[in-house]
Amino acid sequence: xIKAERKPVSEIMKMLSATGDCNNVVVAGCGTCVTICFxxxxxxxxxxxxxxxxxxxxxxxxxxxxxxTTPQRQCEVExxxxxxxxxxxxxxxxxxxxxxxxxxxxxxxxxxxxxPGLNTTFMGPPVKQGEWYENCAGCGDCVLGWTAGVCPVAxxxxxxxxxxxxxxxxxxxxxxxDIDCGWALIVSGLSRKGxxxxxxxxxxxxxxxxxxxxxxxxxxxxxxMI
Amino acid sequence: xxxxxxxxxxxxxxxxxxxxxxxxPKSASAEIVKEKxxxxxxxxxxxxxxxxxxxxxxxxxxxxxxxxxxxxxxxxIQMTCRDRNRIGIQADLLGASxxxxxxxxxxxxxxxxxxxxxxxxxxxxxxxxxxLKMVKGMCEGRFECGEEMKExxxxxxxxxxNPFADPFEFRAPRLAMKAEAGAEFIQTQIIYNIDKFKEWxxxxxxxxxxxxxxxxxxxxxxxxxxxAKYMKKNVPGMDVPDEYxxxxxxxxxxxxxxxxxxxxxxEEVRAVxxxxxxxxxxxxxxxxxxxxMEKAGLLPRP
Numbered sequence: 001x002i003k004a005e006r007k008p009v010s011e012i013m014k015m016l017s018a019t020g021d022c023n024n025v026v027v028a029g030c031g032t033c034v035t036i037c038f039x040x041x042x043x044x045x046x047x048x049x050x051x052x053x054x055x056x057x058x059x060x061x062x063x064x065x066x067x068x069t070t071p072q073r074q075c076e077v078e079x080x081x082x083x084x085x086x087x088x089x090x091x092x093x094x095x096x097x098x099x100x101x102x103x104x105x106x107x108x109x110x111x112x113x114x115x116p117g118l119n120t121t122f123m124g125p126p127v128k129q130g131e132w133y134e135n136c137a138g139c140g141d142c143v144l145g146w147t148a149g150v151c152p153v154a155x156x157x158x159x160x161x162x163x164x165x166x167x168x169x170x171x172x173x174x175x176x177x178d179i180d181c182g183w184a185l186i187v188s189g190l191s192r193k194g195x196x197x198x199x200x201x202x203x204x205x206x207x208x209x210x211x212x213x214x215x216x217x218x219x220x221x222x223x224x225m226i
Numbered sequence: 227x228x229x230x231x232x233x234x235x236x237x238x239x240x241x242x243x244x245x246x247x248x249x250x251p252k253s254a255s256a257e258i259v260k261e262k263x264x265x266x267x268x269x270x271x272x273x274x275x276x277x278x279x280x281x282x283x284x285x286x287x288x289x290x291x292x293x294x295x296x297x298x299x300x301x302x303i304q305m306t307c308r309d310r311n312r313i314g315i316q317a318d319l320l321g322a323s324x325x326x327x328x329x330x331x332x333x334x335x336x337x338x339x340x341x342x343x344x345x346x347x348x349x350x351x352x353x354x355x356x357x358l359k360m361v362k363g364m365c366e367g368r369f370e371c372g373e374e375m376k377e378x379x380x381x382x383x384x385x386x387x388n389p390f391a392d393p394f395e396f397r398a399p400r401l402a403m404k405a406e407a408g409a410e411f412i413q414t415q416i417i418y419n420i421d422k423f424k425e426w427x428x429x430x431x432x433x434x435x436x437x438x439x440x441x442x443x444x445x446x447x448x449x450x451x452x453x454a455k456y457m458k459k460n461v462p463g464m465d466v467p468d469e470y471x472x473x474x475x476x477x478x479x480x481x482x483x484x485x486x487x488x489x490x491x492x493e494e495v496r497a498v499x500x501x502x503x504x505x506x507x508x509x510x511x512x513x514x515x516x517x518x519m520e521k522a523g524l525l526p527r528p
Contacts, residue, residue, distance in 0.1 A: 157337050158307075158348070162355035163400050165334050166388030166415060166463050174463075175337050187393045196396075200403060205312060205356040205370060 001125070002033040002098045003132050004040060004118040009051045012094060012117055016052075019113045022064065022091035025052075027117070028083065028105070029070035030097035037132060039118050040096030042070045048096065048117060074101025077108055087112055122154075140210025140217065146198045148189025153206075155182025161206050163187070163199055231328035232300045233272040234382040236503075237411060237440045241528045242496060243503030245302060245413065245442060246270040246515050248294060250285035259290045262512045263297035268527065269519050270506065272329050274413070277304035281341025288322045295326060302384065303327045306335025311351035312360065312370050319364060323379030330381040331413065332357040355407045358385055362408030383408050388415035389426035391463040398429035405439040413505040414444040416457075419465040420494050427498050436500030443495035446507040447514050448484035451475035485514055489521045496522075 016022055027045050035041030049066045056064060067086050073079040074097035080087075087093055087105070092113040095102045099120040106114040122134035137154040143161075144151060153159045157175040164183030167174025171184045190196045208214070229235040236243040246266045251258040266273050275294060277287040291301030303322050305315060319330070334354040338346050352360065360370045367378040385404040389397050401412055417423045423443070430436050448454045448466075451474035458466040470487055477483035492504055508514040519525050 157339075158334055158350045158353065160334060160350070160353040162353050162403065163396060164391065164393065165353075166386065166391045167337070168392045169463055170392060175339050181392070184393050187396050191395075196399070200406075205352045205360060208351065 001036055001123065002100070002120060003037045003122050003124055003134075004034045004098050004120045005037075006039055006044065006048070006096075007117055007119055009048070009055055012048075012115060013052065013055050015115045016092060016094070019092050019115070022113075023062075024065050024067075024090045026067045026069060026083070026086050026090040026093040027052075028074065028087075028093055028095050028097065029068075030074045030095075030101050031070050031072040032075075034096065034098055034101075034118060035070075037126070040098075042068075044096055045070055048094070052094075075104050077104060080105055080108060084109075124154075138211070139206075139208070140214075141207060147186045148193060148195070150182055150185045150189060152182055152186060155180070155185070159206075230380050230382045231272065233302065233329050233411070236271045236528055239528065242524065243440070243442065244270045244519065244524060244527070245503065245505045246273040246512070247276065247505070247507045247509065248273045248290070248299070248301075248512065249276050249279065249510060250287070250290040252282065252284050254285065256293050259285065259293040260297050263294040263299040265512045266515055267297060267299040269516050269525070271503075271527065272300035272302045274302040274304055274331060274505070277306045277333070277335070278309065278341070279336065281308065281336050281338045281343070283342060288318060288325065288327065291322070291327050292325050300329065301327055302329040302331050304331045304333060305357065306333045307350050307352045307354065307357055308335030308338060308348050311349050315352070315357065316360070316364065316369060319361065319381070320379055323381065328380060328382055329384065330361060331384045331386065332361055332409070333386055354385055355403055358383065358404060358407035358409050382410055384411040384413060385409035386413050386415070388463045389417070389423055390415055390419060390465040394422075394426075395429075398426055398433055398435065401430055401439070401441075402433045402435040405435050409439050411440040411442060411502075413442045415463055416444045416446040416507060417491055417495055418470055419467055420491065422465060423495060424498055427500050431500050436502075440502040441500055442503040442505040443492075443498070443501050444505045444507060445488050445492045445495065445518075446509065447488040447511065447518060448474050448480075449511060450480045450484070481514075485517055485521065488514075488518050492518070492522050 027049050029040045029042055029045035045068050069083055071079045087109050094115045094117045095105055096117045102116045123136045124132050124134040126132050134154050139153045152161055157173055168181040168184050171181055173179040173181045190198055248262050275287045275291040278284050287304045291303045294301045332354050338348050361383055365378055365381055367375055387401045451471055454466050454471045454474050457464045474480055495501055506515055
């Protein structure tokens with residue numbers, strides 16, 4: 001799932017102030033990925049509204065009207081259409097969706113200022129309550145079948161494709177002792193399966209053209225088109 | 227016997243070869259490079275010119291290499307994958323060869339978070355092994371994309387390996403992978419833990435990799451007990467036994483003791499089967515190299 005974290009309220013207020021005299025503000029959460037990681041769900045919308053109200057009154061501003069809404073998804077137009085009246089009538093929308101949702105909203109309502117309330121961080125699973133890690137970089141050319149199900153692109157600080165660098169120590173990455181060395185995991189996973197020879201098969205330089213380095217990516221499926 | 231560089235000539239002759247290291251300055255000073263080159267000239271076959279080591283911006287490896295070459299010191303150009311993609315790397319390597327550089331060390335490179343521009347974006351389009359493979363192809367007249375070139379660059383190709391990194395059981399196979407990809411010589415990480423190095427070399431010999439590539443054992447003089455402790459604690463993959471830290475701490479003249487330890491390590495690793503030479507890394511202490519070489523009985527150079 002997509003992970004995100006809340007921007008500091010000061011940064012959100014700075015963007016709001018730059019937008020002009022916004023008296024009518026919509027705060028829109030998103031009910032899927034960012035709800036699960038406790039960054040942009042209904043509760044986070046409610047608490048952000050409390051925070052911005054406090055920030056407003058601290059600087060002696062007249063109270064604004066805040067409208068709270070949390071559609072199931074902001075990343076698909078059909079889910080944000082019910083917000084149309086609220087959004088078009090607002091001076092600004094603070095979106096607590098990932099960057100995908102923020103952009104879908106901004107594109108659908110080009111005359112409304114849409115302010116991101118989150119920093120979208122990565123794709124990854126929860127490890128335990130309150131902890132997540134990145135494990136997929138969306139590179140467009142999956143090699144997990146050769147690497148014991150551990151991604152060398154997302155889980156190696158240097159995205160190495162041919163084994164661990166010289167900075168792997170006690171299973172940890174040289175960049176930080178709290179980061180597992182992806183290649184230590186790959187080597188132990190492949191050893192367990194008797195597949196260490198899989199490593200040498202990747203030796204050629206990776207084709208990055210299916211990744212974001214090839215410009216904005218698009219996907220079409222003619223079989224699904226109506 | 228034909229050879230591309232002095233380093234290759236000595237290694238091929240079967241003599242114990244020595245490379246040193248020259249760290250370019252954090253400035254545009256040609257004079258510093260020249261001075262260091264004059265210090266090392268005659269005491270080694272060639273010297274590595276580091277490529278923004280530990281991700282700190284320094285005068286470029288190729289430019290400093292040419293300056294060193296003009297002073298009579300043969301350079302080993304270093305090329306990392308951190309700062310350039312395959313287009314930049316190939317362009318720079320064509321330039322290096324055109325300027326007469328003949329030794330090339332292919333590295334993945336230290337992560338930028340260690341250096342003085344931790345907010346930068348890294349490249350890592352390739353890693354050391356795919357870089358080796360690409361360079362080998364270039365020397366045969368092919369770009370990475372497969373396109374042919376009219377005049378191929380000429381390099382004696384090397385790589386590094388760290389016997390003290392983990393997973394330990396994968397370090398010897400990784401050296402074999404590098405040899406397979408095109409590394410004609412390997413310089414190791416600095417050795418202080420001799421037992422572990424010997425065990426690693428045993429595994430290397432078991433794979434027959436020492437017969438496919440020349441192995442130069444990395445040694446370095448410690449400057450102080452503080453430096454020894456720092457290296458043990460903070461430098462990834464650096465294994466400094468407590469015995470050396472104590473010797474450094476108790477020494478009346480720590481620098482002399484550091485040189486003495488370096489000479490002892492050099493003599494021990496020199497005796498290990500499959501070791502063809504040493505890589506003497508006197509980091510920001512190039513003037514220590516002549517003394518180390520003298521004490522180790524490695525002068526004059528062949």
